[in-house]
Amino acid sequence: MEHKQAAILADFGSTFTKIAILDITEEAFICSVKAPTTASTDLRDGFAEALANINLELVDLEKFQFRLACSSAKGGLRMITVGLVPSLSEKAARMAALGAGAKVIGSFSYELTPEDVSKIEALQPDLILLAGGTDGGNKHATILNAEALSGADIEVSIVVACNRAIADEVVSKLEVKGKRAIKVSNVIPQLGRLEVDDAQKIIQELFLREIVRAKGLFQVGELLGGILMPTPMAALRAFSLLADGTSHEPGIGELVGIDLGGATTDVHSIAEGKPSSENVYQKGLPEPYIKRTVEGDLGLRISVQNILEASDIQSLADESQTSMSKIQWKVDEWSNHSSRLADTEEERRIEDSLAKSAIRIAMRRHAGLIYTEFTPNGQVMIQDGKDLTPVSYMIGSGGIFAHHEDPACLLSAALFDLSDPLSLRPKAPTYLIDQKQIIPACGLLSTKYPDMAIRLLKSNLRKL
Amino acid sequence: MNKIITPIQIADITVVLGVIGFDVHVVGYRILQFALESQGIQVVPLGVLVSQEEFIEAAIETGAHAILVSSVYGHAQIDAAGLRDKCNEAGLENILLYIGGNLSIHDESYEEIQARFQGMGFDRVASPDTSPEDVICWLIEDLSKHRENLSYGA
Numbered sequence: 091m092e093h094k095q096a097a098i099l100a101d102f103g104s105t106f107t108k109i110a111i112l113d114i115t116e117e118a119f120i121c122s123v124k125a126p127t128t129a130s131t132d133l134r135d136g137f138a139e140a141l142a143n144i145n146l147e148l149v150d151l152e153k154f155q156f157r158l159a160c161s162s163a164k165g166g167l168r169m170i171t172v173g174l175v176p177s178l179s180e181k182a183a184r185m186a187a188l189g190a191g192a193k194v195i196g197s198f199s200y201e202l203t204p205e206d207v208s209k210i211e212a213l214q215p216d217l218i219l220l221a222g223g224t225d226g227g228n229k230h231a232t233i234l235n236a237e238a239l240s241g242a243d244i245e246v247s248i249v250v251a252c253n254r255a256i257a258d259e260v261v262s263k264l265e266v267k268g269k270r271a272i273k274v275s276n277v278i279p280q281l282g283r284l285e286v287d288d289a290q291k292i293i294q295e296l297f298l299r300e301i302v303r304a305k306g307l308f309q310v311g312e313l314l315g316g317i318l319m320p321t322p323m324a325a326l327r328a329f330s331l332l333a334d335g336t337s338h339e340p341g342i343g344e345l346v347g348i349d350l351g352g353a354t355t356d357v358h359s360i361a362e363g364k365p366s367s368e369n370v371y372q373k374g375l376p377e378p379y380i381k382r383t384v385e386g387d388l389g390l391r392i393s394v395q396n397i398l399e400a401s402d403i404q405s406l407a408d409e410s411q412t413s414m415s416k417i418q419w420k421v422d423e424w425s426n427h428s429s430r431l432a433d434t435e436e437e438r439r440i441e442d443s444l445a446k447s448a449i450r451i452a453m454r455r456h457a458g459l460i461y462t463e464f465t466p467n468g469q470v471m472i473q474d475g476k477d478l479t480p481v482s483y484m485i486g487s488g489g490i491f492a493h494h495e496d497p498a499c500l501l502s503a504a505l506f507d508l509s510d511p512l513s514l515r516p517k518a519p520t521y522l523i524d525q526k527q528i529i530p531a532c533g534l535l536s537t538k539y540p541d542m543a544i545r546l547l548k549s550n551l552r553k554l
Numbered sequence: 555m556n557k558i559i560t561p562i563q564i565a566d567i568t569v570v571l572g573v574i575g576f577d578v579h580v581v582g583y584r585i586l587q588f589a590l591e592s593q594g595i596q597v598v599p600l601g602v603l604v605s606q607e608e609f610i611e612a613a614i615e616t617g618a619h620a621i622l623v624s625s626v627y628g629h630a631q632i633d634a635a636g637l638r639d640k641c642n643e644a645g646l647e648n649i650l651l652y653i654g655g656n657l658s659i660h661d662e663s664y665e666e667i668q669a670r671f672q673g674m675g676f677d678r679v680a681s682p683d684t685s686p687e688d689v690i691c692w693l694i695e696d697l698s699k700h701r702e703n704l705s706y707g708a
Contacts, residue, residue, distance in 0.1 A: 178615040226568065226596060227616035255618075281598050281612050371603055463603075465576030466627050472603065531576075 097538075098154045099316060099531035100137065101321055102127055102161035102307070105352060105428070107136040108419040110531040111144065113281065114155060117542055118395060119550070122526060134312050141253055157314040158534040162321040164305045167297055170196040170215040172239075174222040174231050181252065181375055182278040183221035186286035188382045190293040191323030192217070195386075201231050202238040211243050216301045219289065220260070225279045236260040240267035247296050251277045251289045273295070284378055290459060294319055305355075317454030322382065326358055329485070330380050331473030333360035333538050333546045339544045345483035346456075346516055347529075348504055350490055352391035352428055354494055355448050357456040358382045363476025363514075370460065370471040376475050383456045388448040390441065390490060391428035394421050401447040409446075412438035417443075445490055446503035453504035458514045477514040479506055485551065487524035497523045499552045521554040561695040570612045572600030579626035582655055586622065589686030595693070606637050610644045619697055620650035620691070623676075628659035630640070631670070638675025639673045640652045646664030650696050652689065654680025 095115040101108045110122040125140035127133070151157060169192035175181025178433050180199040187194050196213050210218070220239065224234035235444060241264055247270040250260050257273045262391040264271035271287045275288035302308055310317055318324075325347070344361035359381050365372055375398030387396040398406070398421050407414045420440050424430060432441040458475025483503055491497045498521050506517045528550050536543035569590065573583050580602055590597050598616045600608060609621050621641075623634055634653060641649055654674045657667050668679040678692050 175615045177611055219663060222615075224598075224616045227618075228614060279567045279613070281600070281616055284656075373603070373608075461578055465578075466629065467576070467578060470576060470603065493558065 096154050098151070098157045098314070100157070100159040100309070101170055101324070101530045101533045101534075102129070102136075102159060102163045102165070102309075102317070102323060104162050107140050107529075108301070108527060109137070109140050110528060112531070112535065112546075114539075114542070115431045117545060118529075119454055119526065119528060119546070122528070122531075124175075127131040129307075133161075134313060135396045137310070138311060140377060149429055153314060156538060159310055159314040159317045160319050160324040160530055160534055161302070161307060161310075161317045161320045161538075163217075163307060165193065166322070167192040167293075167301060167320040168195045168213075169193065170198070170210055170213060170217075171219045172202065172221065172235055174200060174228055177223040178375060179223065179252075179278050180284070182284050183219045184484060185284065185378055185381065186221075186251065186277045186289045187219050187293070187382060189286055189378060189380060190297075191320035191326060191328065191382075192289040192293065193322075193384060193386060202235045204238075207238050207242045210239075213251065214242075215246055216304070217293065218244070218248045219251060219277075219293070220469060221251045221277050223256070224281055224495065225254040225276050227253050227367045229253060229256045232256060233263065236263040240264045244269075246270075247272060247300060249262070249274055249289060249292055249296070251275065252518055254279070254290050278375075282376055284376060286378060286534050289301055294323065308502065313496075318534060318537065321530050322356060322384075323532040325356070326380065326382055326489070326533070327497045327536050328533035328543070328547060329358045330360050330530045331532070331540060331544050332485075332551075333483075335541045338541050339536050341544070342479045342548070344467060345485060345532050346453075346478060346481050346504070346519065347485040348453065348501070349486045349529075350445055350448060350452075350486075350500075351389055353386075353389040353393050355385040355388040355452040356382060357385075357452050359456065359476060359478055359481070361476060361478055361481050363458060363478060365471075365473045366477055366480060367471070370477075371463055372473050378457075381456070381476065383452070383454045385448070388452055390445060390448070391424050393425070394444060395425045397421075397444050397448045397451075400451055401444075405441075406443045406447065410436070412436055412440060418442070441490070442494075442500065445500050449500060449503040450489070453515050454510070455515050459512050460514055462531075473514070475514070479514050481516040481519050483522055484519035485522045485524060487527070489527075491523050492525050492527055495519070512552055523553040523554060525552045562694060563613045564690075564694065565596075567620075567693055567697060568596040568598065568616055568618045569622050570591055570600060570609055570618045571622045571624070572604035572609060572612075573602040573624045573626070574604055574606070574609070575625065575627075575629055576634070577629070579601045579624075579655075582626060583624045586624070586654075586686050586689065588692065593690055596691070601678055606634075609637070609696045610640055610646065613641075613646055613649060614644060618649065620652060620693060623651070623653040625653065625655040625657060628656055630655065630657045631674075634671070634674060634676075636693065641675075650678070650693070651676045652678040652680065652692070654684060654689075658694060665704060
């Protein structure tokens with residue numbers, strides 16, 4: 091085989107390092123391998139171990155045409171967001187950070203108190219996003235927050251995405267005390283307008299320039315030319331490319347992507363989500379077309395206890411045809427030993443019922459709500475958030491979908507439910523499964539060859 | 555000697571405008587939005603079915619000088635009750651509150667209605683006969699009066 095026509099796409103995950111090798115001429119994945127991530131020592135060890143599974147002839151890295159990597163190792167991109175009003179600039183900042191692939195570990199509103207500042211110091215984020223005020227709007231609170239942050243014992247960069255009128259002042263208040271501050275466009279320039287692109291671009295640049303280095307992940311640079319983006323951003327790029335297409339390759343249309351992992355459940359929607367009937371009034375801050383939410387408390391291993399707490403254990407027991415104590419026992423085991431798999435038939439049923447519960451909760455938190463108000467003018471329907479009922483595709487990614495006999499049964503937990511009709515979840519989407527776990531790889535590839543990336547997504551996702 | 559009053563620049567004025575409660579009558583609101591914007595006033599349009607909390611949150615975030623409440627369906631007294639208290643609670647002690655539309659379903663004089671809404675903390679009460687120009691004049695007059703502490707953070 092001609093090596094120059096191959097590419098290597100690596101994803102340094104929190105547990106596994108996944109490597110996909112792509113034949114560029116044939117537009118096909120040659121192979122994909124994985125090995126445990128070695129973040130505590132040197133990422134290159136796990137990378138080499140994974141590559142050891144491949145035909146040696148291929149492993150001369152110099153011969154690959156390009157080598158790209160994303161990473162969520164060492165906690166991924168841990169961000170704190172600060173805004174003014176919780177439902178407005180704070181929410182806008184949070185959505186901007188999530189859309190940049192970050193894990194939002196803390197979110198603060200109004201004026202930061204000394205207690206808030208101590209919390210921020212204790213959380214040790216990788217990056218802070220400071221918003222507040224529409225353009226020409228509130229000035230007072232963000233200036234006070236900049237002063238509070240300027241005195242905080244933190245070494246990280248602060249992205250300033252606040253009221254344009256005071257952004258320079260905010261930056262200089264931070265810089266005067268030795269903080270690194272970068273001014274970007276306001277994430278909420280007007281009420282009802284969300285502008286997250288500029289902030290997200292800078293977040294990605296900082297991830298590349300500073301955070302990868304600060305986390306000690308830079309050794310990968312020698313191998314792969316650096317880590318390009320956080321893994322969730324690669325996934326989000328792949329989903330949005332698949333939905334919208336490129337100028338040469340049509341997309342498949344609006345979709346929802348669900349990624350259920352060991353620690354978190356991510357839900358992505360690439361959809362307008364506008365009210366589907368003209369008798370419905372939209373309320374609240376408009377949500378982004380490309381929206382990502384993360385349920386940091388819902389995962390099948392490290393955080394499996396939380397799924398149990400958020401669910402009705404009796405119905406989990408009924409669904410998995412077992413006893414409540416058996417479920418409790420397995421949940422304890424999995425949360426303490428994250429590498430253990432569900433082996434027996436019964437264990438698999440328990441894992442399925444937990445997975446479905448996590449998917450149901452995560453999708454309900456992501457989708458919009460509709461409710462009726464009775465007014466002197468008659469009945470009025472109000473929508474808060476995105477209406478995802480008409481979405482045409484739903485994609486399942488993550489290990490559990492890839493290895494499951496009946497992934498459709500898991501995904502069905504995310505559907506519109508007549509017993510909970512106010513939650514605007516997809517009604518009749520076509521299911522696609524990321525069986526070969528190529529979504530982050532295609533997100534990476536899209537930075538070089540978007541047309542090829544979408545063709546690969548279309549041909550490699552399994553339609554059910 | 556009285557303090558010299560400097561008139562506020564019209565382009566510096568930001569107002570939050572919306573139809574309160576469960577009212578969806580949008581015509582008066584639209585006319586006012588158009589009139590204010592055509593004079594260069596920054597209008598934050600919240601649309602219809604706006605709750606008191608939404609008015610307040612919008613005013614905080616945008617640093618608005620005034621909240622303009624429209625109500626046409628006759629339930630203004632219920633919908634707007636307590637708005638001033640909530641503003642005070644939210645740190646908007648100095649914000650101007652205006653209300654206008656069909657504010658009563660009873661056979662009352664404008665003076666009676668005005669007195670009632672002023673008692674509820676509204677600075678200005680517009681009748682169906684009030685023109686948009688009157689509202690603009692009120693804003694300039696009221697804001698020039700207390701320029702030094704306009705509203706929360708503005």
